[in-house]
Amino acid sequence: MGADRVMLGVSLMIFFCLVAPLIDVSSKLASQAVPVGTVTLARFVVQGLLMLPVVLIMRLPMSVTPRVIWLTLARAVVSILATYCFVAAVQVMPIADALAIAFVEPFIILLIGKLALGEQVGPRRLGAAVVGFAGALAVIQPSFAAFGATALFPLGTALFFALYMLITRSLSRISHPVVMQMQTAVVAAVICLPILLVGTAAGAREIAFAWPSGIFWLWVFCVGLAATISHMAMTYALAFTPSATLAPLHYLEIVTATLFGFVFFGDFPGGLTWSGIAVIVASGLYVIHRERVSAGGPRPDRA
DSSP states (O other): OHHHHHHHHHHHHHHHHHHHHHHHHHHHHHTTTSOHHHHHHHHHHHHHHHHHHHHHHHTOOOOOOHHHHHHHHHHHHHHHHHHHHHHHHHTTSOHHHHHHHHTTHHHHHHHHHHHTSOOOOOHHHHHHHHHHHHHHHHHHHHHHHHHGGGGGHHHHHHHHHHHHHHHHHHHTTTSOHHHHHHHHHHHHHHHHHHHHHHHHHHTOGGGOOOOOOTTHHHHHHHHHHHHHHHHHHHHHHHHHSOHHHHGGGGGHHHHHHHHHHHHHHOOOOOHHHHHHHHHHHHHHHHHHHHHHHHHTSOOOOOO
């Protein structure tokens, strides 16, 4: 039975890597005619509408203690920022390039753990993090030349998603994962809407609200649909299988993102970008290896 649970978790993680890049594809398609802020709002509105009936059908308790409220608020804020940065990036950048830069997120978590949380991080992992950042710079360099400061947006995604993961660790101990996804989506939508209304009044197009039209309704809906399905798949994968087992599989997302970018937009990374991607992946896998060694082998997470 234990082996079956592990295989189920692995299958769900692979499914996540297949579906998650569709968030980026849909975002890139939608942002060609819809403001980035509106695409960001739609992601949370759709997720909230999809998750609410699931919570009701499962009859899950929705905790509203002060700690849950504050953690959910913080999770919603960093999720908004991470989403906005990435949608703004893929609006003009190839998906694989933006995703590769965002994959420095594990190194940021490592540094936050050491500098802010006092976690023990050895020199080997710190060295791997530095090498990983160097790989990101190799990806950023040609992107910066082509797209300007937009190439830095994926770094913002990496930072805010790292904070998102750290907050999620705390919140997952006191909230059911399905409820957590629904509550975060609702709070994020409530935060986004007034900001977009102010942006509309101020004439700031990228943070303005605008109704989609025609086929763009479908792309906007697909952003939220793909985000909901993929993130729930990852959540349950982590419930069935140790994170140390699943972490290396996450890099499969770069492969599928590259494939989708080529199929939908004709984008394919250049030589320098591939070199940077290879360095980031190799550094990330080494960090995972060192964490396993430090922990004395993979241990199952609490479901």
